[in-house]
Amino acid sequence: MKEIYLAGGCFWGVEEYLSRIDGVMDTEVGYANGEVENPTYKQVCTGLTGHAETTYVKYDETKVTLEQLLDRFFRIIDPTVVDRQGGDIGNQYRTGIYYIDEADLEIIQKIITEQQRKYEKPIATEVKPLACFFNAEDYHQDYLKKNPGGYCHVDMNA
DSSP: OEEEEEEESSHHHHHHHHHTSTTEEEEEEEEESOSSSSOOHHHHHTTOSOOEEEEEEEEOTTTSOHHHHHHHHHHSSOTTSSSEETTEESGGGOEEEEESSTTHHHHHHHHHHHHHTTOSSOOOOEEEEOOOEEEOOGGGTTHHHHOTTSOOOSOTTO
16 A cells, blocks of 8 residues: 545545545545644644645555546646635645655656646646645544535545
8 A cells, every 4th residue: 555645625524525436445644744743733824834735645556556536636726826726715725745655756756747737827736745734623533424514625536
């Protein structure tokens, strides 16, 4: 199994969308690459912790490749905006790809280069090694499965 962490604005929709991809074995939402140990949602919402709302993705690379996952990820975000996706604004809603396997960086950079051809503005999605990840509170996990009519900026058919 492989792992990657993807930030694409509000994590409710990103998690639901990614969880539907064949080969994705597990997803969890949380807070990545910030400055505060074990932050709460309330703290992250202030924009002062430095964390991004992020979805952890565990996947079977014999069923879905990192390239395929990233291609799908880029369908649901606007990678050219900074600190905003859909109606959500703040640095906690930035887009990011956080990797734990150094070998993934070359693949990520290749996909970013391919995606850039689709946009006039530069891609603002940050690409960094994962520094930290703290699981969000239980009520955020699988939020849209538990609350099918809940808020979501993600087009699940993308």
